[in-house]
Amino acid sequence: MRIRTILLAAAATLAATTANAQNSDGVVRIGVLNDQSALYADMSGQGSVWAARKAVEDFGAAAKGMKVEIVFADHQNKADVGSNIARQWYDQNGVDMIVDVPNSSVALSVNQITREKNKVFLNSGAASSDLTGKACSPNTIHWTYDTWALANGTGKAVVQTGGDTWFFVTADYAFGHALERDTEAVVLANGGKVLGKVRHPLQTQDFSSFLLQAQGSGAKIIGLANAGGDTINSVKQAAEFGITQGGQNLAALLVFLTDVHSLGLKTAQGLVFTAAWYWDLTDDDRAFAKAFAADNKGMHPTMVQAGVYSAVMHYLKAVEALGSDADGAAVVAKMKEMPTDDKLFGKGQVRADGRKIHDIYLFEVKTPAESKAPWDYYKLRATIPAADAFRPLDQGDCPLVKRS
C-alpha cells in the first residue's frame, strides 16, 4: 500500500510536467514551453509562466473581452520532447502561440513545426542566431537576445581591451556552436586569434579537464560558450584552479541574473557580459521585478522572463488589432508592422527577418562591497544602441529578406 502511494506520487510528479489544456474556440491560447526542471529552469521555467500571465493581466485582456489562456510544459532540453509537446499543443489543445523555449536545439525544431502549422513562435530563451538567419520563418520572432548580439557585445569589448587570444569552452549543441561561431568571427574581425576550442556535453558537472586545456593553451581569454548551470560550474571551477591569478581571463558569453545569484558575488565579481535587460535600470523595471519577486520566493526576473512579458504583450496587441489569432503568419506580419512599445524594453521594432530590435547592454558583475541589496548584481558599462546591437539585416542569409 505504502509502495503504491509512493509510486503514485512519483507518477504524479512526472505527470505534472506535462501540460493540460482544453480545446475550445474563441480563446487565445499561449503555451509557455521551457525547461521547468533542469539547468535552465531558474532563468526561464515558472518565472516565464508568471511573466506571460502578468503580460495578459497588464494588457487588460479580460476588460477588452478577450479570453486568454496560458498553458505550460517542460521540454526537458530534448528536441524530440519539445516537438511532441508543440505538435500536441497545436493539433489537439488549440494553442495559438508558443513562447520562450530556451535551448536552441528545441527552439529550432519548434520553429519548424510552428511554420508547418502556421502558428506563432515567439522565442525569448534560445540564443542561436540561426533563428533569424538561415532558419528564419514568417511565423517566428526572436525576441530578447541572440548569439550574434552576445558575441558582438562581449567579444568586441574584450578584444578591444587587449584580450586578443582566445580559447573556447563550448557546449556541444546548436546553441554552443552558434555562439562559438559568432564570437570567433568577431574576434578574428577585430584582429584577435583563436588558439583552440574544446566542446563539452550539455549539463557537465566537472569542467576541470576543459579548463586545464584552456590554461595550457596560453590564451589570454577563455571564452565560455555555454549557459546556465554549465556556465556556473565553469566559472566556479576556473576560480578554484587559479585561472585568473595566472593572468588569463574568463569571458562568459551568456550570463543570466540567476547564474550570478547561484555563483555568489565573491566568485562572479568582475565578469563582463552582454544582456538585453536588467531589473534595476528603470522604475518600470524595478516595479516589475518587485511584483515578480513577491510571487517567486524573492527571485528576480532574468532577461528571458522579461522578454516573455514583452513578447506576449506585443502579440496580444497584434491579435487585438487583427481581431483574430487564426492565421499565424498574419499575426506575425502584423507584429512586424506595428512598432513595439512596452514598459520593460521601451520602443522598438520587429525586422523582416523576425529579429526584434532594441538596445542591449554591457554589464559588469559588482564586487560584494558594491552590492547594496539582495539581487543588486550588475553595473552598466556601456549601452549598445539598437542600430548596432543585432546582426545587420542583409548578413543573416534569411530567405525572407532575400525575396523582398
Place this chain on the structure above:
Amino acid sequence: MFELIGVPPAVLFGQLLLGLINGAFYAILSLGLAVIFGLLNVINFAHGAQYMMGAFAAWMLLTFAGIPYWAALVVAPVLVGATGIVVERLLLSRIYHLDHLYGLLLTFGLALILEGVFRSQFGSGGQPYPNPLPGGQNLGFMFLPNYRAWVVVLSLVVCLGTWFMIERTKLGSYLRAATERPDLVQAFGVNVPRMITLTYGFGVGLAALAGVLAAPIYQVSPLMGSNLIIVVFAVVVIGGMGSILGSIVTGFGLGLIEGLTKVFYPEASNTVVFVIMAIVLLIKPAGLFGTAK
C-alpha cells in the same frame, strides 16, 4: 616539447590527476551503493538524491546555523544517515522478501520526490558554497587546488577504512554472515534487523559525505545527484554488484578513463563509461570483481 600520443605530457599527467579526483567521487558513491546492495540486496536508486541531501545539509548548516565545513563533514552525513534509517525502518524493511525490482522502484520514486521537493524549494541553479581550502600547489605540469587534493586523500581513507571494516573485522564478518543466513546469525544472539538498519544508514551517510565533499567544487544543486547517479551505477555494474573492492577500483579507474576521454575526444566524455560497461558486461556479465550468483 616532445609529445605523447599527440598531447604534451604535462597536459596528459594533469588530466590523469583530474581523472583520479573525479574517480574519488565515483569510488565513494559506488562504495555506498555496493555496501547497501551487498548487505541488503536493495538497489538504492535514492543514492544520488541522498548525495544531494548531503550537500544541502552542509549548505544549510553553514547558512542557517553558521556551522563550518569541517564540522559539516561529520554532522551532515550523520543527519542524512538518520533520514536513511527512517526510510529503512518505514519503507525498505517491508519489501526485503520481494524481488530486487521493488526496492529499485521504491528508491527511484523516493529520489524523484526528494529532488522535486528540493527543486521547488531552492530552484535548479544551485547555491554557492565557499571553498574551505582555497589556493593550491603548482606541480609544474598543472595547478592542483588544495581542496581537490584533500578530496582524494579523504576518499581514499574512507574507502579503505570501509573495505577494512567489512572484510577484516568481526563486525564485518557478522554483517556478511547475516546476509547469507540471517536466521542462523540471529540464533547466535545478533540483532540482525538492527544491523541491517544501521548498514543502510551507513551507506546513506557515505553518499552524504560525498555530497559534502562535492559542495565546494560543484554548486549545491537539486540536480547534482541525478547527473551523477547513472554514472555511479555504471561503475557499480562494471565493478560487480555488491563488490566492495570492485567499486573502489573501478571508481578510480573510470575516473581516469573519463579524464583521458576529455583530452582526446571530449564530446564522448559523458558516454565513455557506458561504452565500457557494455564491453565489460559482454565479456564478464557479473562485472570485473563480481561473482555470479
